[in-house]
Amino acid sequence: MRNFKMLLAYDGTRYRGWQRLGNSPDTIQGKLEQTLSRILEQPIAIHGSGRTDAGAHAAGQVASFHADTTRSCRELTALLRQYLPEDIGVLEITEVPLRFHARLTATGKTYVYRVWNSRVPNVFERRYLYQLGEPLDVEAMKRAAADFLGTHDFIAFCSNKHFKKSSVRTIMALTIETLGPEVRFTVTGDGFLYNMVRIMVGTLLEIGLHRRPADDIPAILASRSREQAGETAPARGLCLKEVYYP
Amino acid sequence: MRNFKMLLAYDGTRYRGWQRLGNSPDTIQGKLEQTLSRILEQPIAIHGSGRTDAGAHAAGQVASFHADTTRSCRELTALLRQYLPEDIGVLEITEVPLRFHARLTATGKTYVYRVWNSRVPNVFERRYLYQLGEPLDVEAMKRAAADFLGTHDFIAFCSNKHFKKSSVRTIMALTIETLGPEVRFTVTGDGFLYNMVRIMVGTLLEIGLHRRPADDIPAILASRSREQAGETAPARGLCLKEVYYP
Numbered sequence: 054m055r056n057f058k059m060l061l062a063y064d065g066t067r068y069r070g071w072q073r074l075g076n077s078p079d080t081i082q083g084k085l086e087q088t089l090s091r092i093l094e095q096p097i098a099i100h101g102s103g104r105t106d107a108g109a110h111a112a113g114q115v116a117s118f119h120a121d122t123t124r125s126c127r128e129l130t131a132l133l134r135q136y137l138p139e140d141i142g143v144l145e146i147t148e149v150p151l152r153f154h155a156r157l158t159a160t161g162k163t164y165v166y167r168v169w170n171s172r173v174p175n176v177f178e179r180r181y182l183y184q185l186g187e188p189l190d191v192e193a194m195k196r197a198a199a200d201f202l203g204t205h206d207f208i209a210f211c212s213n214k215h216f217k218k219s220s221v222r223t224i225m226a227l228t229i230e231t232l233g234p235e236v237r238f239t240v241t242g243d244g245f246l247y248n249m250v251r252i253m254v255g256t257l258l259e260i261g262l263h264r265r266p267a268d269d270i271p272a273i274l275a276s277r278s279r280e281q282a283g284e285t286a287p288a289r290g291l292c293l294k295e296v297y298y299p
Numbered sequence: 300m301r302n303f304k305m306l307l308a309y310d311g312t313r314y315r316g317w318q319r320l321g322n323s324p325d326t327i328q329g330k331l332e333q334t335l336s337r338i339l340e341q342p343i344a345i346h347g348s349g350r351t352d353a354g355a356h357a358a359g360q361v362a363s364f365h366a367d368t369t370r371s372c373r374e375l376t377a378l379l380r381q382y383l384p385e386d387i388g389v390l391e392i393t394e395v396p397l398r399f400h401a402r403l404t405a406t407g408k409t410y411v412y413r414v415w416n417s418r419v420p421n422v423f424e425r426r427y428l429y430q431l432g433e434p435l436d437v438e439a440m441k442r443a444a445a446d447f448l449g450t451h452d453f454i455a456f457c458s459n460k461h462f463k464k465s466s467v468r469t470i471m472a473l474t475i476e477t478l479g480p481e482v483r484f485t486v487t488g489d490g491f492l493y494n495m496v497r498i499m500v501g502t503l504l505e506i507g508l509h510r511r512p513a514d515d516i517p518a519i520l521a522s523r524s525r526e527q528a529g530e531t532a533p534a535r536g537l538c539l540k541e542v543y544y545p
Binding site for chain 2: 063108141143172
């Protein structure tokens with residue numbers, strides 16, 4: 054038995070998210086498992102670094118799987134590229150120690166959220182942008198973003214009402230850049246709760262639209278109440294950029 | 300009666316090209332005419348600067364139309380943005396003199412053709428790239444490209460066998476850039492025959508793959524024979540970037 058690590062990019066537009074749903078091939082995990090199982094002629098279960106939402110994307114998702122095969126990483130890569138649809142791309146496959154597990158071994162992740170802040174539509178990148186015509190106060194959002202840094206209980210920024218494990222997470226960085234009409238949020242943390250990045254961005258956007266004050270974040274965190282935070286920003290703007298390992 | 304000039308961007312992937320086909324809305328022109336006619340409650344005929352092929356794109360297509368309306372350009376823009384699908388974008392509408400005609404007044408055009416020259420797939424821009432894994436000799440293509448410059452009879456680079464008008468065109472610039480794994484062709488001319496850019500690029504790619512010599516272009520032009528030129532490169536890599544007016 055050998056263990057393989059895959060680096061993946063995908064356009065999540067037409068998928069129901071990362072996580073397998075029965076035998077349906079309309080999830081990223083389902084499509085990858087189906088394709089790998091056919092290529093290797095054995096049932097393959099893959100472990101992603103984490104789930105991505107329906108409609109969200111990845112430029113650097115990591116997944117691992119065990120397989121009994123003599124095929125090289127290069128052969129596996131070529132075969133997967135041949136049989137996968139063009140919205141799922143294998144960037145690299147490497148062999149890793151048997152104990153490596155894409156989720157359990159991960160120490161952190163970086164997500165990017167892209168907002169197109171213009172009334173002039175962006176046709177070519179529309180699948181990867183949340184297009185918002187009303188002008189954003191980027192400086193107010195930057196001031197508010199600083200309050201997310203560090204270690205907090207993020208349960209107010211979690212869509213799962215029955216989350217039972219610890220909801221304490223550490224945010225190492227949250228930057229907001231303007232690139233022409235684009236406002237790009239980049240957030241790095243040791244882990245993220247369900248919908249956490251999208252609710253953080255949704256709340257920051259309400260601050261950027263002056264619908265809530267820029268100093269609102271500490272009170273929302275302290276409330277531990279989902280109702281106090283902003284709306285969940287649309288999935289299409291979200292992309293898992295990188296997963297970190299020791 | 301007033302005359303309007305529209306600047307348009309579109310992702311041509313799911314359309315049968317620019318040109319209207321009966322009353323079908325699966326062409327860019329058909330979709331625009333249908334939408335404008337409904338908004339303005341009168342039949343509107345629009346004139347594009349030229350046709351784009353099925354599956355090809357535009358970042359700066361220009362179209363003009365006459366209409367009997369009191370609506371401002373700003374109102375027309377907002378209404379079109381509201382009703383057009385998200386793969387057709389109105390960048391700008393301006394009012395122009397009645398004699399302006401998007402095709403007849405045009406003095407030149409720039410097209411971009413994008414090749415992704417890597418075996419590592421590009422998932423996010425796949426609709427706008429021709430992905431070609433075999434390595435290209437870019438220097439050989441650059442030497443060959445110089446032979447297209449100037450005024451020539453381009454009938455060998457035209458898919459229409461029954462073309463009756465003059466097939467003499469002037470190419471003002473043809474640059475080939477490498478941007479990471481991307482090889483980008485940018486060509487400016489006073490006009491282009493049917494499939495001309497795609498056949499020019501297809502021929503240059505055969506030179507880049509060492510399937511024909513780099514000094515082949517003058518003989519192909521002189522032959523005036525479509526059979527002597529290379530294959531027509533796929534439409535998905537082609538984008539009409541800009542149309543010039545006096």
